Amino acid sequence: MTNWRSGVIPTWCPGCEDFIIYAGLQNTLAKLNMDQDKTVIVYDIGCIGNMADFVKAWGIHSLHGRSVPTGVGIKLANPELNVIVIGGDGGVYGEGLSHLIAAARLNIDITVIVANNQLYSLTTGQSSPTTPKGSKTKSTPKGVESVPVVPLELIKAVNPEALAQHVSCLEPLKVAEAMEKAIKHQGFDLLDLDQLCVSFGKQLR
Amino acid sequence: MEKVITVKIAGPAGTGIKSAGLLLAQVLNESGYYLKDYSEYPSLVRGGHNTYQVSFSVNEVYCVHKMVDIFVSLAKNHWQEHEKEFTKNTLVFADSDGKTDIPLREMCGQLGGSIYTNTITLGLISYLLDLNKELAKSILKKHFGDDSININAFEAGYLWGENNCQKIATDKGGNKEKKIILDGNEAVGWGLYKADLDMFVAYPMTPATGLLHFLAKNQDEFKLKVIHPEDEIAVASIASGASMAGARAAVGTSGGGFALMTETISLDAMAGLGVVYYLSQRPGPATGMPTWTAQGDLLFAVHSGHGEFPKIVLAPGDWNEAYEFGKLSLNLANKFDIPVILLSDKNLSESSTNIKDFTSDKAEIVASNKVIPGKRDKIKLYNSYEHDEEGFSIEGAEESKKMADLRLKKSKEILKEMPKVNLFGNDKAKKLIVSWGSTKGAILETLREMKNREDFAFLQIRGMWPIDPKVSQIINAFSEKILVENNATGQLEALLKSQMTVEFTKRILKYDGRPFFPEELKEALND
Ligand SMILES: Cc1ncc(C[n+]2csc(CCOP(=O)(O)OP(=O)(O)O)c2C)c(N)n1
Ligand code: SF4
Ligand SMILES: [Mg+2]
Numbered sequence: 116m117t118n119w120r121s122g123v124i125p126t127w128c129p130g131c132e133d134f135i136i137y138a139g140l141q142n143t144l145a146k147l148n149m150d151q152d153k154t155v156i157v158y159d160i161g162c163i164g165n166m167a168d169f170v171k172a173w174g175i176h177s178l179h180g181r182s183v184p185t186g187v188g189i190k191l192a193n194p195e196l197n198v199i200v201i202g203g204d205g206g207v208y209g210e211g212l213s214h215l216i217a218a219a220r221l222n223i224d225i226t227v228i229v230a231n232n233q234l235y236s237l238t239t240g241q242s243s244p245t246t247p248k249g250s251k252t253k254s255t256p257k258g259v260e261s262v263p264v265v266p267l268e269l270i271k272a273v274n275p276e277a278l279a280q281h282v283s284c285l286e287p288l289k290v291a292e293a294m295e296k297a298i299k300h301q302g303f304d305l306l307d308l309d310q311l312c313v314s315f316g317k318q319l320r
Numbered sequence: 321m322e323k324v325i326t327v328k329i330a331g332p333a334g335t336g337i338k339s340a341g342l343l344l345a346q347v348l349n350e351s352g353y354y355l356k357d358y359s360e361y362p363s364l365v366r367g368g369h370n371t372y373q374v375s376f377s378v379n380e381v382y383c384v385h386k387m388v389d390i391f392v393s394l395a396k397n398h399w400q401e402h403e404k405e406f407t408k409n410t411l412v413f414a415d416s417d418g419k420t421d422i423p424l425r426e427m428c429g430q431l432g433g434s435i436y437t438n439t440i441t442l443g444l445i446s447y448l449l450d451l452n453k454e455l456a457k458s459i460l461k462k463h464f465g466d467d468s469i470n471i472n473a474f475e476a477g478y479l480w481g482e483n484n485c486q487k488i489a490t491d492k493g494g495n496k497e498k499k500i501i502l503d504g505n506e507a508v509g510w511g512l513y514k515a516d517l518d519m520f521v522a523y524p525m526t527p528a529t530g531l532l533h534f535l536a537k538n539q540d541e542f543k544l545k546v547i548h549p550e551d552e553i554a555v556a557s558i559a560s561g562a563s564m565a566g567a568r569a570a571v572g573t574s575g576g577g578f579a580l581m582t583e584t585i586s587l588d589a590m591a592g593l594g595v596v597y598y599l600s601q602r603p604g605p606a607t608g609m610p611t612w613t614a615q616g617d618l619l620f621a622v623h624s625g626h627g628e629f630p631k632i633v634l635a636p637g638d639w640n641e642a643y644e645f646g647k648l649s650l651n652l653a654n655k656f657d658i659p660v661i662l663l664s665d666k667n668l669s670e671s672s673t674n675i676k677d678f679t680s681d682k683a684e685i686v687a688s689n690k691v692i693p694g695k696r697d698k699i700k701l702y703n704s705y706e707h708d709e710e711g712f713s714i715e716g717a718e719e720s721k722k723m724a725d726l727r728l729k730k731s732k733e734i735l736k737e738m739p740k741v742n743l744f745g746n747d748k749a750k751k752l753i754v755s756w757g758s759t760k761g762a763i764l765e766t767l768r769e770m771k772n773r774e775d776f777a778f779l780q781i782r783g784m785w786p787i788d789p790k791v792s793q794i795i796n797a798f799s800e801k802i803l804v805e806n807n808a809t810g811q812l813e814a815l816l817k818s819q820m821t822v823e824f825t826k827r828i829l830k831y832d833g834r835p836f837f838p839e840e841l842k843e844a845l846n847d
Contacts, residue, residue, distance in 0.1 A: 188562040189561040
């Protein structure tokens with residue numbers, strides 16, 4: 116069986132649900148018997164993006180917010196490649212939101228997986244575009260003033276043909292199932308995963 | 321010496337000035353003349369004040385002249401702005417506007433529409449320049465179709481000329497080699513295409529938009545993908561992703577869009593991805609003057625991107641170099657897997673010339689050695705973090721320094737591949753003009769026209785970064801050194817001084833959105 120682990124030991128905090136996403140991806144890639152030479156994973160910058168070092172696959176650890184257009188470029192350059200984009204809510208729904216919308220509108224055949232912990236975690240816990248209104252974070256000690264982005268509704272609004280799923284990491288089997296469905300889907304798909312950041316986000320769940 | 325003749329057409333946007341101008345250029349080209357053209361237009365789609373001017377001669381002419389021999393205004397109140405460009409011999413035509421009165425609107429009325437002023441003008445000009453009428457008509461027919469009223473409009477203009485004017489003396493004969501007409505944007509496009517471009521990504525921004533249009537129009541024939549995404553950040557990211565997947569990729573923009581791409585320049589350098597950034601300058605800061613020219617982004621290009629890393633900046637000075645550097649930029653980006661900036665400006669990008677037909681030439685293609693997915697290469701992670709040779713992130717002192725050194729070491733090899741400087745004129749002269757980019761045309765034309773041309777040499781710097789420190793030896797061999805730049809602060813001087821010891825004795829800087837014209841440069845040089 117193809118080995119999808121690089122051998123680098125993950126550096127996430129003990130108990131971080133990024134491990135569930137990592138395990139789910141490993142299982143799904145193996146189960147689908149993906150061609151390792153034709154699978155490219157694009158990672159955003161953030162805790163979840165650090166998965167780049169832990170996976171054995173073609174990859175590009177791109178810039179914060181730019182994982183989606185980087186993935187679009189790879190897919191456009193070689194449509195035979197399976198392109199999976201992995202990022203956080205900060206990168207994909209904040210810094211790079213316009214890219215997400217554009218990719219969904221284009222209905223390009225890439226899979227975008229978001230570890231949505233409602234926080235900027237790698238930068239130690241500031242509010243993100245999905246942090247609930249009123250939440251106190253390091254950058255919003257008086258509470259978040261904006262209403263949060265609702266990713267599934269957003270994707271459906273711009274392209275009803277796109278596949279948009281939401282699953283909680285509390286249900287690891289469903290995470291893997293949703294990943295399988297997403298990767299198999301032809302056209303654009305988003306998998307929004309409710310992910311707990313044990314270090315900075317306990318108050319949010 | 322054979323005379324250079326300059327014709328200028330002016331009028332509001334939307335009256336077809338540019339298309340009439342380009343048709344005139346075609347007739348001149350097929351009549352065996354060398355030509356250069358130049359357009360001015362405000363950032364408007366209708367109205368305003370547009371001009372098209374073309375200078376031509378039986379010998380090579382390097383740029384348009386400011387002083388015109390024939391001036392035609394398609395509407396009222398346009399020639400007045402140009403009085404400084406008239407000599408006592410200039411023929412000035414305008415419709416009921418105090419100059420030689422050509423009843424353009426009345427003639428249009430007889431033809432059955434108001435949109436023929438430009439073609440009538442073309443007829444008049446063809447008569448005045450004694451151009452072959454049948455040749456002109458065949459070019460018009462190719463453009464408009466056989467039965468177009470435009471053919472009658474041309475005839476009407478020509479006839480009006482016959483009845484009311486005298487032809488002006490022009491040199492005949494000239495060059496019989498087949499030439500094509502193109503602007504700087506198209507020359508770059510041909511170069512990129514010849515060097516096997518796979519993907520071009522751009523967001524429209526004057527004066528680089530012409531390259532997007534040219535490649536988009538020809539994408540099937542050129543077998544390339546042309547993508548216009550949501551913004552310039554996506555442009556650069558898509559091109560970098562494409563490069564990672566093995567495509568030969570380029571992007572196009574002007575200063576404002578380039579500003580948004582600088583994070584990706586840095587990514588390319590770190591991850592080892594070759595991408596060409598075509599940056600056509602216009603005056604800034606900010607939105608600046610979109611449709612005018614400047615050389616204000618040299619230092620920005622050289623210093624673009626955070627961190628310390630090698631990149632290449634090339635500055636073509638004319639159309640042939642735009643074509644050659646189009647090829648070179650893509651080859652170097654792939655040879656060294658780094659970002660390459662191809663620096664042009666409005667003056668080159670949107671002005672046209674006729675040039676030896678290179679469209680069937682074959683180009684050398686230098687491929688990237690990097691591993692890519694789908695080819696059974698050894699799997700790699702391309703990484704924006706500092707990384708080891710397999711791509712895994714590292715932070716150790718020794719190993720990170722080693723990787724930084726590995727990147728920076730490329731500069732030495734790059735320098736060997738950079739285009740060399742051009743030294744024109746009398747290399748034993750006392751005075752040396754030093755410049756870069758599209759000022760080349762005006763400088764060469766000035767020297768060609770100057771009686772005391774033997775007093776000058778001209779050094780054109782073409783490889784802006786990395787820059788060869790030996791350039792100072794050439795410069796310092798002359799006793800007077802004159803800097804010529806289309807910017808306010810003398811950015812080339814600052815760049816040279818950051819790398820070598822040079823002193824300039826005189827600076828000729830222009831930063832009003834207009835290019836240098838030979839008449840004014842001659843005066844400034846002799847001042
Ligand atoms: C352009 C840019 N801005 C800011 C940062 C700093 N930064 C790194 S990760 C991050 C936020 C990450 O949040 P998210 O995308 O939700 O990922 P998480 O860490 O929560 O998994 C930020 C702001 C950066 N690397 N680049
Ligand atoms: S900071 Fe939060 S998201 Fe990041 S690894 Fe730790 S627990 Fe996970
Ligand atoms: Mg997050």
